[in-house]
Amino acid sequence: MTILTLLVAVPALGALLCALAGKTNANTVRGVALGATLLHVALAIGLIGAVAGGPLIERHLWIPSVGITYHLEADGLSAILVLLTAVIGVVAVLISWSEIRERVASFHVWMLLLLTGIVLVFLARDIMLFYFGWELMLVPMFFLIGVWGHEDKLYSAVKFFLFTFAGSVFMLIALLYVYFQYAAQTGTYSFALADLMKTSLSPTEQWWVFLGLFVGFAVKIPLFPLHTWLPDAHTQAPTAGSLILAGLLLKTGVYGLMRFAMPLTPEGYTAFIPLMAGLAVFGIFYGAWAAFAQRDFKRLVAYSSISHLGFVVLGLAVGNAAGYKGAVLQMVNHGLATGGLFLIAGLLQERTHTRSFEMFGGLWRQIPTLGGFLLFFALASLGIPGTGNFIGELYVIGGAFSRAWWLGAVTGFGVLFAAIYSLRVFLATMHGPESKTFRKLHDTNWRENTALGILVVLLVVIGFYPRTVTTPLHFAPDQLVPAAGRDSRSAAAMYGSAPKTGMAVHTSEGAH
Amino acid sequence: MLLIMFYIAAIIAVVSTGAVIFSRNPVYSVIYLIISLFAVAMVFYTLGAPFLAMAEIIIYAGAIMVLFLFVVMMLNLGQNRKDEDLQAASAKALVLPLTFTTILAMLTVLALAGAIPAPHAVGTSSAALGKALFDKHFLGVKLAAFILLVGSIGGMHLGRASSTPDTKETRI
């Protein structure tokens, strides 16, 4: 009963307790949920400490006949993301204290189940367990959006479900293909990631398997053509829902790419680098452009997260240590910064019952603290130094720059567009003449301040000391991206730049 | 000589069955059907099955068609009814089924063309039929009897419904 199973069990038990506490009044349910998430944070911090000594593994046989093992493992990357999950979990419970009025118990049950699914995804090293967690995430999110959402919640919930589910079908096919290839080559049936990485696949096979996995994860990230579900899901989701959706669900897609797609099919990964980089960069620009034109607060923030995730994927596509660390950093920062923006959107909606910019304007005098927080998060999302986003973007641009100078230059300009829409969020709501439409808005109370305060402190800490996130990672680059390193010639040749010595990441972490 | 009789009967059968389809008055169509059955009975005869010819006339034409006629008369669907369901089918509606059936018929004929051996000289007498019926196919006869029983019970049950008032529950 190591810490890993505890991490998965605590939210699940929390969900159970919330269901049981359903009969009593709402506050006890919220209390139970808060307790569960706080315990979860404590465990996650313990995990970070434990992982420093080396990856923790917990492995039991689950369905031996088919080779499915209950195999949880945590290395640097998983530990950080689990911590992010826990933190966002606490903030989500805090923020939905006053927003969710009806069916409070089932809301918290679904939310905690969602957290269980996410933690399972981040810790699983067995393909089927991973897929189980992957599907487990979908259902609660569907209900969170469908039941507690805003105007046309059904449309968005169904759209979200279908998009992701269709994607996961491709992913399943690819995974099963590798599974059967492994069985054909070695005679034993196993779903463990470590074993499946040993299957030797021809480059064309790898290309197809990576395509399947890539489609499954690209829908989730979301990458450019498959992203239209995100704005709808975000605008209609309740605050806690869109906080978890933005903060965590998008990361599971990227994590999937890192943990399963790249190691399983290295040649596939290197073959896909140009496409991934192209889509990512275009996503950055496209997300920014579309964000600027939005009239709905949450829709704008949703498009902005497409732009941010573009940076993350670019960091992966670049394949060197800088890009890789930038991707992980950007994942954590995006979770915090965009999460913060969604919190504020939720708070504004709670007070003004609207999200459209036409109605907002000149609110700063009435709600100064909320305005201050919004200013901080808007600046964080455009990557002001002093917040983590700047470091993430700097690493990704640096990584892209050292890979191919024109790529770095193009990505650099993406940052300018980020500034345009982020400022618009702040100006359209807070600045401008005194708002006639809203008179007596009450400012944030202590609970909302703590929720937003946690995010602000974390962002600044990462901004000034990014090694808190990157040090535990020192395991990850060597294990995760040896494949890209091992085959650096084709990758570099693909890129048209002179092959670099530092390209092979696995030599030493600091080489590049 | 048999052949000539066959052709006459065949032509009568086809023409009368055609008439059944295109006649406006249901009574006429029933009568045409009876004629067609008679023609088929003639064909049976030419095929060396005299007993069946008689059976056809007695049972098929006699009993079943009379029942038909009885029902048609009872519902007085006579010529004064101008409901659209009694009009002969429009030409357009005929096209599709006609083409399908002609192709189907031609195909079956073509398929069978080569495969059928020449017919045997001797037909089967009624005695041979009776013997085959009651020793080799005795089970069949019992089943046929059983079907008739079911038929009559069904008919009686449905018929009875008319005595009770036509409330929702009793509707079929």
Added chain:
Amino acid sequence: MFPANEALILSAILFSLGVIAFIVRRNLLYTLMSVEIMLNAAGLAFVAGSAIHGQPDGQVFFMFILPVAAAEVAIGLALALLIFKRCKTLDLWAIARIKEE
């Protein structure tokens, strides 16, 4: 010497006419009548078969067809009567609509 081949062709023709009747006419009675025609055509084919092979089995089979046809008509007409009583018409298209209310 029996015109069996021609009989088979005849039964094919009769059967086709039966099918056309079934599809074309909109009255329930005609549908029943077309079933009769088809059954009769099938019977003819059986008899032609027995003529070809010289065994009585074909004819025996026709004997079985007769009761089946009889039972079928009995129940068919009973149902037709009930439908007529309820829907006041035997037009299949109308019945389909009435049935839906």
Added chain:
Amino acid sequence: MTDNGVPALWLVPALPAAGALIIFLFSKFWNPRVAGRIACSAVGLSFLWVLVCSYMLITWPGEAPRFTQKLWTWLDAGTITADVGFLFDQVTLVFTLVVTGVGFIIHLYSVAYMRGDDGERRFFGYMNLFVAAMLVLVMADNAFFMFLGWEGVGCCSFFLIGHFYQKQENCAAATKAFLVTRLGDIFLLLGVLLCAKLAGVSFLDLSGFEKVAGMDSVPQAFGASGPLLLTIAGLLLLGGAMGKSAQLPLQTWLPDAMAGPTPVSALIHAATMVTAGVYLIARFHVLYVMAPVALAAVAMVGVGTAFYAATCALVQTDIKRILAYSTISQIGYMILGLGVGAFSLGLFHFFTHAFYKALLFLAAGTVIHALHGEQNIYKMGGLKASLRGTYLVFLCGAAALAGLPLTAGFFSKDAILWYSLSTKYGNPALFALGMVTALLTAIYTFRLIFVVFHGTERSHHHVHEPEPLLVKPLAVLAFFALFAGFLNLPHFVPVLSAKWEHFLEPVFGHYHAHPAGYGGKAGEALAALLSTVVSLAGLFIAWKLYHPGAAVVPVPAMEIGESETSTPAPYKASLANWLYRGWDFDRAYDAAFVRPFRRLSGMSSWVDRVIIDGVFELSAAIVRGVHSLLLAFQNGRLSRYALVMLFGALAGTIILFFGRGW
């Protein structure tokens, strides 16, 4: 004090940062005046600590003393390695002295100026944050940490310009300032990344650039030759400097930034932030010396901007916009100084300019405060009598700005002009354009004096003598505006000449572009004489055109009083209007970038809604279509079922019939 006797450098930026934090978190529990006191004391303490550090630096034994201090490693990803480290050498000494010294004076001034404003706490919080960010910028020991200060400063300027956020155009000005500087920041970021790959970005040791200059091809990723890469890096850094220091292509934001309160304009848009570009180029002087093409570009940008801004300043009607264009022009001079290799002199001009420009802005602030917010110079007049103190102080500043002999402005500008002629990077064209700009500078400065202070009383407000706190600090600045010049007397002066250059020798020493031509002391004296003649001529011309009785030149389009700053064409002559609108850069940028971007973003959200969603809606539509197709077979009519069955039978027989052939 740290162990090896180096003073705790981190304290300098930490004090104002702590002040800002305290103000943001706790000031709403106290009355607004307390915020002002906290801010002033924080900057004051920081100033004192800078004095201590400077004293220790100057009296430090050893040949080229500099203090360095590393707190923790900040970035560590391959080539992007940087730590939170502070550097305190002669250049930093100059900048920190100015930032904290002038900053302290401006904080004192703004305690009085902002009293009663509803956003007072917020104002002082951001002012302290700005000073902290500027100190980080100038004291960082590597380019990445400097970039943190660089963007922090840009972001504080956004807060402070948008201080009066109720009015929409202030927010627009703040956003414009932020976006244009951010565009510059991107060039800077790319330049720093390029330098990081070439030779590392720590300011402690810039020799790497010499090695790179020697290499004919740089192995890393680029495959281009060393000098070409250095030139590109130089140009990128120049792009960054242009953005922050409002040089030619990216200067449109500074005149609009006057929407902020006057102390903000004084501190940020005169003394400190806008000179960040000068600091950047000074820090990377080794790179520029190794890339002469980039250096020439710097010089051209500098002199071009100086001339452009001087022409625009001639026709402005708003007192603060005149000073804003004058600031752009003076920074153009500093960049020109750097561009011709006279790095220390560029900094000297920054040093003197900080004093007299801050003085002019604060004095203008006092005038505006006295006239209850009136900023149009044609609505002022004859204030010489009623605002005597302000007039005297304003005169000192104007004299320095115009470069009248023996004032600080004269020595620093004259030195730059002389070097632009005599160094191996300079050429007569630069010198000539510089002289013309000096003339224009003198003209618009004294135009301001005569229109505002001399002539008949035009403003209908009752003008009362401002409170002491609005005038006393100005006296200190006036003193420096007049006498700061003696720090660097020209070479032909026998006694204590060129003190400033010797002081900065350790930093720029071996790269200082010794004036090749070095026409000797005589040439320098001649140039000094020429620039005195030019400044006096400017004074005379200004007197001729704008003396109290003269008609208003250029002729205003509408009645003189009404031309609000917002009307785009206050004059009759189209040339005057064109100059007034800053050579129409705004309209060009609006047409070239802003409008296409709006259309582009509208289009992209349309693409998203219609095309991509359309594709997925299409798949849904297909499913619905197939459904309705199949529905046709279930319409309840018996004959339809029969037909289908017949068709099935037919298909079956056909397959069987022809199947045999397969």
